[in-house]
Amino acid sequence: MKSGASDPFAEESQSSETNAENEGESDESVTTAAGRRSGTEQEYTGDSEQNREEIEATKVDNQEREFSRDQLPYILRRDKVKDERPEVHQLFVQEETHAAAISAERDLEDRINDDLSRTDAREAIYRAGMQHLDDAEEILRHWGYDF
Structure with missing residues (x-):
């Protein structure tokens, strides 16, 4: 240059x-x-x-x-199955109830077409029972609560 x-x-x-x-x-x-x-x-x-x-x-x-983590469905916003579950409900059940619970959990997995955690399935069944207290009342009466 x-x-x-x-x-x-x-x-x-x-x-x-x-x-x-x-x-x-x-x-x-x-x-x-x-x-x-x-x-x-x-x-x-x-x-x-x-x-x-x-x-x-x-x-x-x-x-x-951007959105809040709280806006996500529960299954997506948690890291572990026990997240946002501070309460422990220990439940002792009869053999018949245990067998029915396992069957119900499997049925739910088939309906949803996905693997469910046992904790999620049990809480969902528990909450469904709360929404159908007439059914729970019938079981209690069968057990002798109206005797």
Whole structure:
């Protein structure tokens, strides 16, 4: 090259590196060596206006999609089957009741077409019984509670 002439690519590269270093403290800047932009999982491929607009649109979309964990169905928001179950109801049952419970749990799995935890199945059956107290009353009377 002639003296005094400059390489336009070299200047752009140097000024881009300088800008990236100066903006490194901002949320809107390049923050990792992998070239990722803060707050997104999308690859940052350059300093163009289109890339910035796409990244900002992604941030807005992600913020609009945020929701509370409580809005998820119980089975999705828990980590363990005992989460959100602080109460323990120990239940002693007759042999006949135990056999019927196992059968009912299997029937529920077939109806839902999914594996159920025994804890979920038992609580669902327990709650269903609470919604049908006439049936529970009939069983209690059969056991002699109206004798």
